[in-house]
Amino acid sequence: MGRWLLRLASLATSFLIVAAMAAVWGWSAFRQPGPLPEPANVVIPRGAGLEAIARQLAEAGVIADTTLFSLGAKISGKARGLKAGEFRFPAAVSPEQALAILERGETVVRRVTVAEGLTSVQVVALLGEAEGLDGTIDAVPPEGSLLPETYHYSWGDDREMLVRRMERSMRETLARLWEGRAGDLPFETPEEALVLASIVERETGVAAERGLVAGVFVNRLKRGMRLQSDPTVAYGIAGGDGLDRPLTRADLRAATPYNTYVIAGLPPGPICNPGLASLEAVLRPAETDYLYFVADGTGGHAFAKTLAEHNRNVRKWRRLQR
Template sequence: MMRRLGGIAVAVVILLLLTAGGAWVYLQQQFEAPGPLQDETVLIIPRGAGLSAISEDLSKAGVVADPLIFKFGVRLFADATALKAGEYAFAARSSMREVAALLASGRTLVHRLTVPEGLTSAEIVALLEEAEALEGETGEVPPEGTLLPETYHFHRGDPRADVLARMRQSMDEALAEIWDRRAENLPLKSPEEALVLASIIEKETGVDGERALVAGVFVNRLDKGMPLQSDPTVVYGITLGKAPLGRSLTRKDLAQATPYNTYQINGLPPGPIANPGRAALEAAVNPAQTEYLYFVAAGDGGHAFAKTLAEHNRNVAKWRKHLRSLKKKQTN
């Protein structure tokens, strides 16, 4: 009798082992099988979420087929304590193992914020405030010209103030690097003056091939002691970069005395009027070597440059004729 009971016990143990082994193999197969996603899916794993909550969120989003299998699979075949919060992009057909590996890697989704050249600091701060993936306050609007326009990468939940600090550091580094490569005998005494000139160049033209020519005009004027007579500086003197002017400049505007009105003052204004990009900074310290002293819009998106006032007046007459033609077309 005892011998018979012992045989039964052994058989039960073997059956249990086989059952457990079969369950193990099944669970592993399910954990490594392609998942149900048909397209890439983005999901935010909140801070403080445990394995059970993560499993349920993944299941509801269609990333995994069964939250229970994912939960047990992570405990058996991965590291349940390694899963990190954040925003993740899960590829189509990702297996549970691949999902767990992504969550453990912390490779969260990267966001991009592109800051166009020529924006004021207030406008750049507004862009940061509109970026919903960022968090927190920006603080005070930084001084004009201290933020470098380019594309910045960040992760969901990053502080706005941190991105703003990176923009300031990038401008400091770019300005120092470009100033070291400046041409000789410039009428610019410091990197700060180069920054002011670059901001004016940036607001005068967005045409890549013109920046050095515009810089050359202003450098020639500074050398000769002529006023810069730049319309964008007049606009900044009125708005201080807080909002667009929203209208054309008038003769009264050009006659208005402000520290930024380069029709009324000689030399550079007291500070930048925008945040220039690298190309404008490069142009400011390496201007084209020309005899041009004037430029005006040419009607094709670029400018007409002139060495003499008489030539410039002819270019201005062409520009005004072009404007009249446009106005006539709009009224017809």
Template sequence: MRLRALRWAGGVLALLVLLAGLAGWQAWRLYYAPGPLAAPAQVVVPRGGTEAIAAVLIDHGVLPEGRGFALAAWATRGRGPLRAGEFAFPAGASLADVLEILRQARPVQRRLTIPEGLTARQIAALLERAEGLTGELPAIAEGAVLPETYAYQWGDARAPLLRRAEAAMEAALAEAWAGRAEGLPLASAREALILASIVEEETALPEERPRIAAVFLNRLRRGMPLQSDPTVAYAASAGAGLERGLTRADLDLDHPSNTYRNRGLPPGPIAAPGRDALRAVTRPARTEELYFVADGSGGHAFARTLEEHNRNVARWREIERQRAAPPVER
């Protein structure tokens, strides 16, 4: 009788061991099995417990359900806490992959590009619209931000990113000013920044910037007005960006930034210049040119004398006239 009981107990124990093994194998299979995510996805994981995290991951198709996730997170809790942030999940991410990403992966690095030539108002609008940034945006001084691409993470505050962009401009301006050519008619790095903002707005061609900078510097040496159209556009739009052509009324506008009415530099920058414009102003081309006008090809025609400049202007006006003429019927 006792032998029979022992055999029965042994059979039960063997069955339990087998069931435990099957359960462990099933758990292992579920832990490493591909998940339901059909395509790579970036998901903003909230702060909170496993239930809140699971709800978001289920909603984005990363997990099929939450109970297995909660059990797996508890069973592997010695590997570290689950972190909040924006994370990238590959297609078919397993439960093991998901937990590893939440514990070890670097959050998604977002990037915000501030193009050259934007005004402070335009940069502010860009920062306000940037997805994932939070918090109040401090006031932005004109020309204080270096146009560049800045990395940030979801949930970062706007103010620190702005401070990084301002510090980058301070460093770029200091570097350009320290390497400036001798004899520039500029009294300070601030004046170089102001002129660089004008050069930035005058041309989209990098190779022209040192030459255009030289024209303006030559005019400053001779006491000639800069007569820069972008300064008039800045004055007419109050820094918002002018969406139309200039008029005679704009050129006559009584505004400190209007370099048709006022000699010398404007009182402040009219936009955010990039590194190339800063270098162009502090290391300009060697030329005695005093004038330039659009040449119809996206660049400019330069001149040393007013007579030569007038001929260039006449050619440009003829190009404009031809472009405005209706097509000839055939």
């Protein structure tokens, strides 16, 4: 009987020693660098359990052993606190570090940049191609209602909600700038300022010219002169997909509500989504006597105070074109 007890005690001691050695090995392996050769993004879907997460990490090459990862998560008490979303794992990340990343919920921050002067149709197309966004946009937002800038989002964010953020940014920005507008402007509402800013946005891509271009249009509106802006003609004919189309003489005579060669004053709505700089230029335009401008062949424009001076600039531009 005594020998049997000694043998049992010896076996128990051996088992404890083996278990302790296994635990030490497991904990060491849990903290060792993993197999991932280079940084990688992994999307953990909502509702995924611990085993599903472990399998996904193994399939992505982040961890080598799903059992080791799952046991480590359970023993550390972190198994129920793992977040969903897109996560970036560094090269050779250990299972312990991967678990910590999922527990902290440090999801990848994605960006989509809406360039100044895009139409709402173009913005919707851009968001449709943005990787990681979910859902569809039910209707194209009103022209001019979206503020161009860089927007951050996470994997799985809704496209429609991002549009709502863009609309809110435009409303808040326009309201703020309207409060600080210059006096004696030839329009009475923020909406009219938005229309003119959209025209300025499409007329020049040179930052230093925006104030001057806005000043020309403000001067013309004050004098009752037609704006004669080519981008408005293109928008009236082709809408949000045709602002860059070449114009013919017949186009300049086309009877559309947006043809500022034909109509007096502002068109009925914006022709694109103007950026912050164009909004600022319209609400605080450069004080100038210029009434005309034409391309100068360098990407900018030649400005003129009189029609005779403007015609000379036009002739120079035509010679450059030839």
